[in-house]
Amino acid sequence: MFLHGTSRVNEKGHLEIGGVDSTELVSKFGTPLYVFDEQLMRDTMRAYKAAWETTGLRYEVAYASKAFCTLAMCRLVAEEGLALDVVSGGELHTALKANFPPELIHFHGNNKTPDEIEQALAAGIGAFVVDNFHELALLGALAVQQGVVADVLLRLAPGVEVHTHEYISTGKEDSKFGFDLSSGAAEQAVKQAVQTKGVRLVGLHSHIGSQIFETEGFKLAIDIVAKFYAQAVQEWAAQDLTVFNVGGGFGIRYTEEDAPLQIQEYIEAIATAVKASFDRLGLEYPEVVIEPGRSIVGNAGTTLYTVGSSKDIPGVRKYVSVNGGMADNPRPALYQAVYEAMLANRATEVPSEVVSIAGKACESGDMLIWDAKLPAVQAGDILAVSSTGAYNYSMASNYNRIARPAVVFVQNGHADLVVKRESYDDVVALDIVPARLMNGVLSK
Numbered sequence: 001m002f003l004h005g006t007s008r009v010n011e012k013g014h015l016e017i018g019g020v021d022s023t024e025l026v027s028k029f030g031t032p033l034y035v036f037d038e039q040l041m042r043d044t045m046r047a048y049k050a051a052w053e054t055t056g057l058r059y060e061v062a063y064a065s066k067a068f069c070t071l072a073m074c075r076l077v078a079e080e081g082l083a084l085d086v087v088s089g090g091e092l093h094t095a096l097k098a099n100f101p102p103e104l105i106h107f108h109g110n111n112k113t114p115d116e117i118e119q120a121l122a123a124g125i126g127a128f129v130v131d132n133f134h135e136l137a138l139l140g141a142l143a144v145q146q147g148v149v150a151d152v153l154l155r156l157a158p159g160v161e162v163h164t165h166e167y168i169s170t171g172k173e174d175s176k177f178g179f180d181l182s183s184g185a186a187e188q189a190v191k192q193a194v195q196t197k198g199v200r201l202v203g204l205h206s207h208i209g210s211q212i213f214e215t216e217g218f219k220l221a222i223d224i225v226a227k228f229y230a231q232a233v234q235e236w237a238a239q240d241l242t243v244f245n246v247g248g249g250f251g252i253r254y255t256e257e258d259a260p261l262q263i264q265e266y267i268e269a270i271a272t273a274v275k276a277s278f279d280r281l282g283l284e285y286p287e288v289v290i291e292p293g294r295s296i297v298g299n300a301g302t303t304l305y306t307v308g309s310s311k312d313i314p315g316v317r318k319y320v321s322v323n324g325g326m327a328d329n330p331r332p333a334l335y336q337a338v339y340e341a342m343l344a345n346r347a348t349e350v351p352s353e354v355v356s357i358a359g360k361a362c363e364s365g366d367m368l369i370w371d372a373k374l375p376a377v378q379a380g381d382i383l384a385v386s387s388t389g390a391y392n393y394s395m396a397s398n399y400n401r402i403a404r405p406a407v408v409f410v411q412n413g414h415a416d417l418v419v420k421r422e423s424y425d426d427v428v429a430l431d432i433v434p435a436r437l438m439n440g441v442l443s444k
């Protein structure tokens with residue numbers, strides 16, 4: 001397993017993260033446990049800002065909170081001076097509860113409800129990324145009702161396909177997101193936005209997908225959207241346009257084979273493409289916004305599990321089960337995502353067997369890792385799965401009424417609990433039994 005950030009194997013032969021021995025984390029907080037390397041998250045956020053500083057462009061880095069959103073995470077992002085991208089009333093509420101500066105919040109989503117829009121308008125968020133005509137009209141009307149003007153970016157589907165899993169490729173024209181260019185919808189949206197009371201069209205947005213390892217797709221999208229930006233300013237009276245948001249999607253290393261680019265390389269490529277396009281079109285440089293999610297938290301997260309049962313089918317396969325699985329990490333089941341693991345309590349031992357790591361959910365597809373090379377695994381061992389910081393906790397479920405794990409931030413030899421472990425009482429907390437179904441119980 002590749003060790004990221006502050007992760008290392010200590011003198012006791014244990015995995016240590018943020019200066020804290022993983023076996024101590026397990027004794028204190030139990031398993032499954034999501035462990036986040038706070039320094040690595042901070043360093044990555046700083047690396048994004050440092051990379052932009054060298055470009056000379058005005059920029060904003062907005063953390064895409066869908067990757068991992070909790071109160072503590074919002075505080076961390078605020079401390080590092082990044083903006084925040086939210087896609088639901090729940091994420092917005094979390095950010096506001098954490099006292100995240102509302103003017104640095106962007107609101108995404110292809111079906112924002114009237115309630116969510118009102119909530120965001122009342123909070124005075126920085127901008128809405130408007131996805132469709134229904135939303136444009138609704139937002140305008142609600143803003144007028146509240147006596148405010150909302151800053152708006154239009155989300156475009158630039159027709160760029162990237163090499164990633166189909167479910168996370170989002171820039172295609174045949175996608176539920178955004179206004180497509182070829183049908184004329186995007187042009188119509190600009191014309192409509194400049195006419196709509198209650199909104200001010202300040203920018204254009206595109207997002208081509210996630211876990212992207214190359215810069216070609218970004219360059220293509222930038223070229224397409226910049227031409228459209230020029231038309232919007234010069235032909236369709238969008239004179240307030242200043243923001244050019246190219247979305248997120250920067251890839252990370254999940255396995256030894258993954259070879260993402262350095263942050264610096266992604267940003268340089270984006271900045272160069274923006275400058276080239278805007279120079280060619282004779283336009284003033286815009287403020288460039290990016291929305292990284294996975295790349296800020298992905299490698300910083302490690303999930304610790306306890307090994308339980310195993311099943312050897314001689315000559316076929318050995319299954320080793322852990323006390324978590326698709327309920328805390330649905331990505332292998334959803335996207336055939338591949339992860340790496342190590343035994344956190346026996347980290348110096350050499351691999352001696354190939355085993356497949358099964359989750360505990362009642363699904364044959366609940367397999368976390370196929371064919372992991374590990375030392376002879378025994379019940380009670382601590383299995384660490386790396387790079388689980390993005391889209392794990394945030395996509396976790398209570399399937400099989402499994403309680404969600406706790407989350408800790410570790411740094412400088414300290415561990416802070418940032419999300420409590422769910423109890424079974426938490427799992428049933430919102431259930432209601434109608435009185436008529438209690439009859440048998442009450443009469444006993």
Ligand SMILES: Cc1ncc(COP(=O)(O)O)c(C=O)c1O
Pocket residue numbers: 064067085108170207209210211247248249250291292293294295
């Ligand atoms: C609009 C938008 N911005 C940003 C992101 C974050 O992407 P990533 O986590 O790949 O950086 C996503 C998710 O793919 C997205 O849909």
Ligand SMILES: N[C@@H](CCCC[NH3+])C(=O)O
Pocket residue numbers: 066168170210211331335390391
């Ligand atoms: N949830 C996806 C990526 C994010 C898609 C958001 N637009 C994943 O786990 O890879």
